[in-house]
Amino acid sequence: MGDQPEPAGGGTDAGLDAVMAERRQLINLAYRLLGSLAEAEDAVQETYARWYALPAEQRQAVESPGAWLTRVAGRVCLDVLGSARARRERYVGEWIPEPLPGRGEWADGRSAGGDPADRVTLDESVSMAFLVVLEAMTPAERVAFILHDVFCHSFAEVAEIVGRTPAACRKLASSARARVRAARAAAAPATEHAALVREFKRAWETKDIQALIVLLDPAVTAIADGGGRVSTVVRPVEGAEQVARYAVEIAGWIPGLTILERTVNGLPGLVAQSDGVTVTVMAFHVAGGRITRIWGVRNPDKLRSWTATPPP
16 A cells, blocks of 8 residues: 556656546445555555556546546455455454544544545445445445446446446346345434434443443444454343443443544544544444444454554
8 A cells, every 4th residue: 555656668758647546435335345544545445556567548538537447446345345255254253344434533424534544435335334245245236236326427437347237237136236225224313323322322332231231222233343353242232231240341441442433434423442542333223213233343353444554
């Protein structure tokens, strides 16, 4: 993820500014496809490397560099998704998408600021619940759905990337859309989400198990991702009482615990710090007036965005 590659043969590319202006859009696309900011940046780096590996006359002949870069980035991500499935089967414990920070604290469901790295636009299509649904899709479904429904590319354009017919891509996107619609239907308004997460924080800080149980859906599921790097449960914890007791238990593991209200993938979440160092980032799903899902990321490799540039 170093500096962008220079044009082949040195010299200045007259369209450099226009080409590099596509970087933010490509990062947005790649993160949604891969669920990892680090992998997204690598994919975009590879995309630019392929662009500048073209002879200058071929680059100049490209009518729409943005469309070319998108096609290549989509293909790179499709390849990464294929290999990622095998890697995640070997992953220690549960795999959760890499959480993205907003700036500062939040109130009434709204972030106090924007995206700190100015790389990924934080909207509904990067919520943790949305990304988890994407993880259940095949690579082709995921690419077809994201490119068409989120980035508004035609199925003819998607077909060039996926290597299938436009009709087949339409079916892929339709199947993916049904999964997303089912998951999205029950989501609570942001203000309700914020209120419940704040109450969870208060109960967690005081280690009040009964107060936590009241906030949790009886069938709540908590999933932790330590990647084998730090201690955590390797299987989901299910049930309100079990999750409440687990939350209190892990609070005892963390010396100098501080819990902060932070925007996690565009929605109110919590960050646990040990003596000022971020050790856990928690995202929530709220439905029916209760917390139904909790995702806790503890793998240090996935917390770099939270430790390199901490929110003001």
